Amino acid sequence: MAQFVACGEPILISTHIAFIRYLNRTIESIRQDFAERFATVFGSQNNPSPCVSTRQEDDITLSSTKHLISAIRKRCHLIAQECSPNEKSFGGKKGPDAVFNVLDNILKGSLERLKMMRENISMAKINLQGCTCDYNYTEHAATIKLLCMEGKLGAAMWLRRQMVQKGFFPDVFTHNHIVNVLCKAGLVEKADWLIREMLEFGPHPNTATYNTLIKAYCIVNSVDKAFYLFSAMANTGIQPNRVTCNILVHALCGKGLFKEAKRMLEEILQDNDNDNLDLVTSTIFMDYYFKNGAIIQALSLWNAMLLKCTNLDVVAYNVLINGFCKSQQMSLAYGYACEMIKKGLPPDGFTYNILIRALCKEGKTSEACYILGVMYKMGVMPDQISYKIMIHGLCFVGNIAKAKELLSYMLSNAIIPKPLIWNIIIDFYGRCRDRSNAFFTRDQMLAFGVCPNVYTYNSLILAEVKCGNFHDACILKEEMIIKGLFPDIVTYNLLIGAACSLGRLGLALELLDEMVRRGREPDIITYTELVRGFCIRGDLKEAEELCAKILKSGLLNDHVPVQILFSTYWKRKRLVEAFNLYQEWLASLWFSSGGSYECQILQEQL
Structure with a gap:
């Protein structure tokens, strides 16, 4: 035509x-x-x-x-x-x-x-x-939707701009696709700009448009902006629906504001009867109860859902099973997983991941491997999270052979592990002082096209430090900078600790200066390593000054620096200094805790 x-x-x-x-x-x-x-x-x-x-x-x-x-x-x-x-x-x-x-x-x-x-x-x-x-x-609007579904955001935005220049504005549904892709890509401000342009030039956004942006703000923990956008809906004549309420209720419950969430739900829906809560809202409240240890309230809400909601979905069962797993009631978790199958709701990947994570935390890796096998038989393919949980659990109990077997299985089935999975194995070898296998895993990682990140280099530096190769550890730090990876506070703490262990306090202080110049603020671990280094070399005056600085700064959240200096005083028979240090530590705990009853009793006993 x-x-x-x-x-x-x-x-x-x-x-x-x-x-x-x-x-x-x-x-x-x-x-x-x-x-x-x-x-x-x-x-x-x-x-x-x-x-x-x-x-x-x-x-x-x-x-x-x-x-x-x-x-x-x-x-x-x-x-x-x-x-x-x-x-x-x-x-x-x-x-x-x-x-x-x-x-x-x-x-x-x-x-x-x-x-x-x-x-x-x-x-x-x-x-x-x-x-x-x-x-x-019609053809351009359909093309924009297709590009959005394929994740080709740049092309979709270009085609929309060409249509606008010719005087044709895509409809609100086409704009909703673009807003959704922008929010998924993390470009929340860009999505906000697009909605403002819709308000000015058209088409007028609908409830789904605002719900998408509100959810994006809640995901990036900008709840204040989400509520501001929620109030802006009323000004533009758009009525919030249950989806809007559920998004904001979930955000408030995530911050522990349960009462505010219920109050807001009642105000929006103009209904003070909680019996009219839908399945999604009830699931959100039940998850909040489980996370705060209110198991009785969670189970009562579950029973109410059984009476009113005949069509319970997999998400509700996953929340219930996850709550029982966190409460270490695995028998109940297994029972409700079986109940899902009986009701014709096959468990999904989240269900199996919840069970595998709970078993790995308890050290029951054999049972976790069995659940992984059941996952295969039920036709649910494990994802990267499943393998990460399983490999981390195996490395935690020291079963590196099984962890490597799972890694090989992933590679043989064309599943390229993410850097986190490689880092777990490299970190295990580093802690076990197995330098050769750590670097072999790094080379294997590069062979499959996965680029090492900061955590990978930190694990390799740990392996070098454990093996006493301080010079090679410093070379790895320089290699990071050459490849555009900036060392973080863990990198410097490892190197400063290694330098202090070797008695090279000058090099440790140089690393501290470099750390500050690169914008990394020292933490309690950094000062602890320096205190230990001064004590090893016998510079107790520098150690005392540094420990006093720690006490005044409020960084002290454990007893390790004080214990190191206290042990040094004790070994040198300097009991008065040891007692004074202990008194200062108690005073710092008193002020930091606001004068708690336990600190008062301890000080009275001393």
């Missing part, structure tokens, strides 16, 4: 011109023919026989002209038959009038047909353009 519109207009115009040309030539030929007949009728002997027209017709219009002449002759013959015998002879007085009447009728008919043809062509042109615009609009 687009091709027809593109090339049809010149063809139609050329056809009009050709038609007018041969119509004029035909009329001229008819005029000459009638003039010749008139000369014969009136007996004009002086007039020579009219010469045959010597005009040459165009090749394009020759056949059309012949058909038109034939049609005109037939028309003249029919009109002539309608005349009286005297008129047919053209000898009477009315003969010339009859001929001119025939010619006049022919010309009028031709002009009317030409006018009708032009009007039809114009209407066809307008209809074709309108159909083309509608077709292009």
Whole structure:
């Protein structure tokens, strides 16, 4: 259709011109023919026989002209038959009038047909353009939706901009697809800008538009902006629905504001009867009860859901099973997992991951492996989270052989592990001082196209430090910087601790200065390593000053630095200094805890 519109207009115009040309030539030929007949009728002997027209017709219009002449002759013959015998002879007085009447009728008919043809062509042109615009609009809107589903955000935004420049604004559903992709990509501010543009130029956003952006703000922990957007909905005349309520209730419960969540739900829904809570809201409240140890309230809410909600979904069962797993009631968790299957709700990947994580935390890796096998048999393929939980659990109990077996299984099935899974195994080798296997795993990681990150280098530095290769550990730090990875506080703490263990306090202080220059603030571990280094070298004055600095800064959240300096005083028989240090530590605990009853009793006993 687009091709027809593109090339049809010149063809139609050329056809009009050709038609007018041969119509004029035909009329001229008819005029000459009638003039010749008139000369014969009136007996004009002086007039020579009219010469045959010597005009040459165009090749394009020759056949059309012949058909038109034939049609005109037939028309003249029919009109002539309608005349009286005297008129047919053209000898009477009315003969010339009859001929001119025939010619006049022919010309009028031709002009009317030409006018009708032009009007039809114009209407066809307008209809074709309108159909083309509608077709292009629908096609572009469908293309934007498809690009959004494929995650091609840049192309979708470009096509939308092209449509807007031509005066065609996509509908609100197309804009909702773009807003959804922007929020999934973490471009929440860009999505907010797009909604403001919709409010200004159109189309007007609907409830789904605001719900998508509100959920995005809640995910990035910007609950204040989410509530501001919620209040802006009322100003734009959009009524919140249950989805809006559930998003905000979940965000408030995540921050521990349970009462505020219930109050807001009642205000929005204008219903103080909690029996009308839907399945999603009830599931959110039940999850809050489990996370805060209120098992009785959670079970009572579950029983109420059983009475009112006949169609419980997998998410509700997952929340219930996860609550029992966190409460270390695995028998109940297994029971409700079996109940799911009996009710025709097959467990999904989240269900199996919950059970595997709970078993691995308890050290029951054999049972966790069995659940992983059941997962395969039920047709639910393990994801990266499943393998990560399982490999971490195996490494935690020291079963590195089984962990490597799972890693090999992933690689053989074209499942490329994420860096976190590789880092778990490298960290295990580092802690076990198995430097060769740690670097072999790193090389294997590179061979499969997975780039090491900061945590990978920290695990390798730990392996070097454990093996006493401080120089190689420093080389790894420089390699990080060359590859664009900036060392974090863990990196510097490992190196500072290793330098202090070797008695190289000057190098440790240099690393501390470099750490501060790169914007990394020292933490309690950094100061603890320095205190230990000063005590090893016998610089107790520097250790005392640093420990006093720790006590005044409020960074002290454990007893390790004080214990190191206290043990050093005790070994050197400096009991007075040890007792004074202990008193200062108790005083710092007193002020940091706000004068708790336990600190008061301990100080009175001393």
